[in-house]
Amino acid sequence: MDRKKLPIGISDYKLMISEDYYYVDKTDFIRQIVEDGSLITLLPRPRRFGKTLNLSTLRYFFEKTEGNAYRPLFKGKSIERWKDFDKYQGKYPVIMITLKDCKADTFDGVLEKIAGELATEFERHDYLLDNLEIRPVPKAVFEAVYHGQATQNQLETALKILSELLTSYWGMPPLVLLDEYDTPIHVAFDKGYYDRMIGFMRNFMSTVFKDNTDIFRGVITGILRVSKESIFSGLNNIDVDTILETPMCTSFGFTQEETDRMLDDYSLGDRKKEVKEWYNGYLFGGETVYNPWSVLSYINKGGVLAPYWVNTGSDVLLRHLLADGPAQIRDGVEALIQGDTIRSVINDKLAFPDLLAAATNIWSFMLFSGYLKAYDPKQNSDDLTEYTLQVPNREVKTVFFTIIRSWINNGPVKNDRLERMLQALRIGDIEYFEELLNDFLVNSLSYYDTSGRDPEKVYQAFMLGLLAGMSDYEISSNREAGFGRYDIMLRPKNGQGQAIIMELKRLRPKETVEQALASALEQIENKQYAVTLQAAGFTDILRMAITFDGKQVWIKTVN
Structure with missing residues (x-):
C-alpha cells in the first residue's frame, strides 16, 4: 500500500490534514480543554512533544470563519464523536502567538522578534481596521503593532487590545493561545538580560490573562513553569498541568x-x-x-x-548545572547512567537564577526538560512530595555520556589521545590501553570524588563516558547475564569480531593488585557473564579485569 508522508517538522494542523500526512489523532485534547473548565491552562512539556501542533489543532477547531471553512479538517477524527462538537466547533475568534523562535543575543533583539510574531497575527485580523466603532487608542496600538512600529509598552498591551477588538467585532470573546512562552526567558537567562525579559513577559501575559473578561479560554505551553512570583503573579485563575498531573497526560507524545x-x-x-x-x-x-x-x-x-x-536543542544550560551544581548532582548522574535511581523532592515553580541554589531545583529542571522521568511519589517527613527519578531511555542516556566526554576532552588530556586509547582497545593492545587510561585518570578525574562511599560507581561512570566514543560497538552496563550483573559489556554492532566484558574492582586494604585482578576475572567466570555473548553467536570474547586505587589503574585479560 502507499504510505503517507511523515510529518517531520510539521506543526500546523491544517497543513497536516489537508496534505494527508500521517497523523496520530490527538483531537480529544480539544474536549479535555473545554471540560477541564479552567479559564487559563498552562501545559509545560519537554521540547518536540507536540505542543505547537496541539495549539494549532485548537485554533482550527474553534476559529470562526466564513462558511465554517475548517470543519472538514475534523471529519472522521475522534473529536467528531464528542457530544458538544457542534456547540464549540467554529464558534470563536482565535489569537495564536508562538514564541518558539524568539531568540536573540540582546533584549532588544528578542523584542523585535516578538513584535514580528504579533504583527503577523494582527495582519491575520486586519479586517478589524474597517470597524468604524474602533476607538482611537486601541486603533493606534493596532496600527503600531501591525506596521512593526510599536513601543515596548504597546507590545505589552497588544494581546489585551486585540482580545477587546475581537470581542467587540464578533460579539464573543476569543480563545487565546500562547505557545512556548518561556523560550525568550530561557534565552535571556543564558544571554544575561533575564530581569528585563521577566519584566516584559509579566506585563505581556498579565494584561491579557489576568481578570480579562474578553477571552473565552487561554492555553499556554512551554517547557517550565517559571516561578509564580516572577511571571504569573496575580494570575489566580490559572490551572497548571505538569507532566506529573493526570489530565491530558497522553495528549502529548505517543502511547x-x-x-x-x-x-x-x-x-x-x-x-x-x-x-x-x-x-x-x-x-x-x-x-x-x-x-x-x-x-x-x-x-x-x-x-x-x-x-x-x-x-534538536542545546544542552548548554544542563552542562552548566551539572558542572557547577552541588557535588551530589554529579554523584547522582553517575548513578543514573548506570540505570540506578535517585529520590528527590520536585519543585514545579522554578526561577532560573535559583537553579543552582539547591539540588532539588536541578533535578526538577532535568525532569521537566525531558532528561528524567519521575514515579512513586511519597510524602517525606517535611510533608513534601518526593519522587523516584530515572533516565527514561537510551537516547537520553547519550546526553550524559556526551557531557562526561566533554569534561574529559576539555581537560589536559585531549581527544586525540582518547581516540588512540580506544583504538588500542579495538586492536587488543591492552598494555597501551592501560597506559593511556592511567593518563586520563591522572589528568581528567577532577570532576569526580573517588574517595566516597561507592567509588566503583564513579569509575564505572567515567569508563562509560570514555567508551561512548566507540560508535561501532554496542555498550551496555549493569545488566543481568548468567548469574549476576556485569559492569560493562562491549559487542561489535556488526555481530563479528571480539566482544569484551569488563569487571571493575577497587583495591582493598591489605589486598595486592594481583589478588584484585584475579578476583575480578574469577567473578566473570563464576557468574558466567559471557553466556549472553555466546548466545548471540560471539566466540571471541575478551574478559578484562580492571583494578583501580585512587588515580592508578591496572588491567589483566583472559580470552
Missing part, C-alpha cells in the same frame, strides 16, 4: 499502542523492542509515552537508531 501501530504501518513492526529501549520511558501523569520526534525520525530514516531528540 505504546500508537507507536506500535505506526511501526506496523511502515513495516518496522519487528523493531518494537529496540524502539522501546531507545525512545520509550517518559511518564506523563503515570502514563508511559514515547518521544514523538524521535519515533518519527527513526521511521523516516528507515529504522536507524540515533539520538534524534537530543540533537
Whole structure:
C-alpha cells in the first residue's frame, strides 16, 4: 500500500490534514480543554512533544470563519464523536502567538522578534481596521503593532487590545493561545538580560490573562513553569498541568499502542523492542509515552537508531548545572547512567537564577526538560512530595555520556589521545590501553570524588563516558547475564569480531593488585557473564579485569 508522508517538522494542523500526512489523532485534547473548565491552562512539556501542533489543532477547531471553512479538517477524527462538537466547533475568534523562535543575543533583539510574531497575527485580523466603532487608542496600538512600529509598552498591551477588538467585532470573546512562552526567558537567562525579559513577559501575559473578561479560554505551553512570583503573579485563575498531573497526560507524545501501530504501518513492526529501549520511558501523569520526534525520525530514516531528540536543542544550560551544581548532582548522574535511581523532592515553580541554589531545583529542571522521568511519589517527613527519578531511555542516556566526554576532552588530556586509547582497545593492545587510561585518570578525574562511599560507581561512570566514543560497538552496563550483573559489556554492532566484558574492582586494604585482578576475572567466570555473548553467536570474547586505587589503574585479560 502507499504510505503517507511523515510529518517531520510539521506543526500546523491544517497543513497536516489537508496534505494527508500521517497523523496520530490527538483531537480529544480539544474536549479535555473545554471540560477541564479552567479559564487559563498552562501545559509545560519537554521540547518536540507536540505542543505547537496541539495549539494549532485548537485554533482550527474553534476559529470562526466564513462558511465554517475548517470543519472538514475534523471529519472522521475522534473529536467528531464528542457530544458538544457542534456547540464549540467554529464558534470563536482565535489569537495564536508562538514564541518558539524568539531568540536573540540582546533584549532588544528578542523584542523585535516578538513584535514580528504579533504583527503577523494582527495582519491575520486586519479586517478589524474597517470597524468604524474602533476607538482611537486601541486603533493606534493596532496600527503600531501591525506596521512593526510599536513601543515596548504597546507590545505589552497588544494581546489585551486585540482580545477587546475581537470581542467587540464578533460579539464573543476569543480563545487565546500562547505557545512556548518561556523560550525568550530561557534565552535571556543564558544571554544575561533575564530581569528585563521577566519584566516584559509579566506585563505581556498579565494584561491579557489576568481578570480579562474578553477571552473565552487561554492555553499556554512551554517547557517550565517559571516561578509564580516572577511571571504569573496575580494570575489566580490559572490551572497548571505538569507532566506529573493526570489530565491530558497522553495528549502529548505517543502511547505504546500508537507507536506500535505506526511501526506496523511502515513495516518496522519487528523493531518494537529496540524502539522501546531507545525512545520509550517518559511518564506523563503515570502514563508511559514515547518521544514523538524521535519515533518519527527513526521511521523516516528507515529504522536507524540515533539520538534524534537530543540533537534538536542545546544542552548548554544542563552542562552548566551539572558542572557547577552541588557535588551530589554529579554523584547522582553517575548513578543514573548506570540505570540506578535517585529520590528527590520536585519543585514545579522554578526561577532560573535559583537553579543552582539547591539540588532539588536541578533535578526538577532535568525532569521537566525531558532528561528524567519521575514515579512513586511519597510524602517525606517535611510533608513534601518526593519522587523516584530515572533516565527514561537510551537516547537520553547519550546526553550524559556526551557531557562526561566533554569534561574529559576539555581537560589536559585531549581527544586525540582518547581516540588512540580506544583504538588500542579495538586492536587488543591492552598494555597501551592501560597506559593511556592511567593518563586520563591522572589528568581528567577532577570532576569526580573517588574517595566516597561507592567509588566503583564513579569509575564505572567515567569508563562509560570514555567508551561512548566507540560508535561501532554496542555498550551496555549493569545488566543481568548468567548469574549476576556485569559492569560493562562491549559487542561489535556488526555481530563479528571480539566482544569484551569488563569487571571493575577497587583495591582493598591489605589486598595486592594481583589478588584484585584475579578476583575480578574469577567473578566473570563464576557468574558466567559471557553466556549472553555466546548466545548471540560471539566466540571471541575478551574478559578484562580492571583494578583501580585512587588515580592508578591496572588491567589483566583472559580470552
